[in-house]
Amino acid sequence: MSSQRENIIQRAVQEVENGTIVNLGIGMPTMIANYIPAEKNIFLHSENGLLGIGPYPGEEDVDADLINAGKETVTVKQGGSFFDNAESFAMIRGGHIDLAILGGMEVSSQGDLANWMIPGKMVKGMGGAMDIVQGAQKVVIIMTHTNKNGESKIRKACALPLTGEKVVDRLITDMAVFDFTPSGMVLREVLNGADVKTVEQYTEAPFTIDEALVDREAK
């Protein structure tokens, strides 16, 4: 794993609070599970119908009937449960998931998210992402701050088709943490040696800076 991705995951795992129900998106977010400290009792929700994802199975325990939303073989934790997809999304839509951490392609200053479709490319489908961003109590997006060309993925407005409008609560990149508040996007933290100036340079979307952060930099 690149150190960039590793850094993002390390910061993202701090979002996971003890005793909560968490849904992790496919890809980088799934990897967060490996970093959750053992003393935190978390129930991971998998939208294909499982509450309480356990670790990957040993070779002898691989079960084709027990997979996560990424179609990987998994196990079930003690106290977990299985259910159908209507129930699974009732949990999501009904606000019973405390935290969802998903990947992103673009995030706008008003908290719009695009993460499912690139026009002109083969459309694979949105899976459960549109439901999750509407339903989870807190939606955290993790993504690299810029694309391969060094351009900001945090845009004034998303150019890509949306997954959800005004749905992002927090954005974690390799450089910064932003919150989306009624009064706009706020820079809360700078990460991994970046400073506010660098963040401003690589962020297309306008944002304000948390007072505490201003104070810290002033020191």
Place this chain on the structure above:
Amino acid sequence: MSSQRENIIQRAVQEVENGTIVNLGIGMPTMIANYIPAEKNIFLHSENGLLGIGPYPGEEDVDADLINAGKETVTVKQGGSFFDNAESFAMIRGGHIDLAILGGMEVSSQGDLANWMIPGKMVKGMGGAMDIVQGAQKVVIIMTHTNKNGESKIRKACALPLTGEKVVDRLITDMAVFDFTPSGMVLREVLNGADVKTVEQYTEAPFTIDEALVDREAK
């Protein structure tokens, strides 16, 4: 039981076909269960969450957790199942019940049913009746032909508030059997010694007479 009610039940039980799923309303319809021949394999649906009502329990098997929609203690038949009320009415609304037999206060010539509310009297509620008349594949109403004052309960239009509009498929009284078709209400059978003339006399609603019945009376 009055012979009038007994006659209605005897005719109504003939509606119950082997291998079907049947919902019986509270009161007189519930009693139909006792008349279903043992060789017919029927699954009785109880809207409080039971498919496969068995006979009343023996004294030692009475279970407060096992009741029918009339709140009577019952048993469960082999191959039966329990479910919650959303599932129970999914079965009803979704068209998975083959036949419902309910009591009636008034039925109109277009197949409207009133059976839940008398203005000026204390309203007890409709329970599941409004769902059942909309959802069951076939709705059969059983009631006495006339009220205590000898007035027709089969009306041009119902005077009482409706349970459902154009929902009755068949009406069985102590005197006659009517079907409700796109071309109106049709008298199919006269029962218990009544003749067409008597039925006409005691029926406010206009109806046509089944050809086969005309032929029979002509003989």
Place this chain on the structure above:
Amino acid sequence: MTKVQTSFEESVARIQDGDTLIVGGFGLCGIPEKAIQALAEKGTKNLTVVSNNCGVNDWGLGLLLENKQIKKMVASYVGENKIFEEQYLSGELEVELVPQGTLAERIRAGGAGIPGFYTPTGVGTPIAEGKEHKVIGGRQCILEEAIQGDAALVKAWKGDAYGNLIYQKTARNFNPLAAAAGKFTIAEVEELVGVGELDPDFIHTPSLYVQHLLVGTSYEKRIERKTVQQA
């Protein structure tokens, strides 16, 4: 992470005057006896109670009626209760009658984040008055809205410390729906089992719907109509 509580009194203290409360049970079958009793003792007032029925004079939700704790009742059938009749006729008690299937579906919708749905149930009846009508797939329907509770009281057969629940026979009825639709769900069980003892394939209410779990003792489980086979 355990949701086990020991005091019904303290648990129901979460419920505030004026709250909307969803209560499981069908007739007196599967009702949360202990939580209702504690709430009657607590005396919380001006409640909107959503439940298929309203108990009988001296049991179940009838206890809250007797105390005049209920401002509004949302139910499908309320015919078993004299006090109900008195309070309703005197205008003290507001009543919303909802067809049983629509009530179940509205509560399910509340738990499932479905703000509204169309149903043919009630079309052409007094229930449809003032509601939006729409023809979908050739069928005339009315719009019904979700019901959510500030709290829900449910009764299960067994539960574990995380809040996983299973129900027994027809005592399931509205309980799983109420559990999901309550923002704060208090579940009472006859038996607390160890975490892992409930088979994950056969859990009726997954843990995340439950906030408090209490063990009740000496359940009365009153029977409204005891019917037995003639020997």
Place this chain on the structure above:
Amino acid sequence: MTKVQTSFEESVARIQDGDTLIVGGFGLCGIPEKAIQALAEKGTKNLTVVSNNCGVNDWGLGLLLENKQIKKMVASYVGENKIFEEQYLSGELEVELVPQGTLAERIRAGGAGIPGFYTPTGVGTPIAEGKEHKVIGGRQCILEEAIQGDAALVKAWKGDAYGNLIYQKTARNFNPLAAAAGKFTIAEVEELVGVGELDPDFIHTPSLYVQHLLVGTSYEKRIERKTVQQA
């Protein structure tokens, strides 16, 4: 009264050219392997298939794609299948992408007689285009309609002759929803058990949703992403 059939070939012959077919499964997990194979052999054409995914090139619904039996696919994610991509890009295959939760709810609604419902899912996205919008309880929603199938194919773990079914682990997924939403539901099981052997408190699909029940043998249960713990 028994619903047990012995020939997958005869059962799938109920499905007509042009039918809408709801198929259980998530990825390759819990798919009705045997009925799909029989349908591929039968060659029924112009199908509208509703399923969360569309199999892989040489397995599951991919077999029907390969045969060009599918006219339209309704799914939430179709990224695992090269043939799909080809047919889609060439315009041979019509595709309706539906958010997974909306898809599950639309199928549930089809089985439950709810013609339409409002959901916040998809608001502000391409999914919402052309759909009726309504604010309910302060939330902007779109109207989604029920999906019913002329037939449904589902895979369960165990079943009895009446058609009661139970599923195992995450192989449950869309199967109970599909079973209820199919006008003619063909269920395949790994094991046929005696009537009365399934506990009535723990039946996932009650008998009335199933029309045909068949026992499949030597299930392949292919795994898409075998992941194991590093020792």
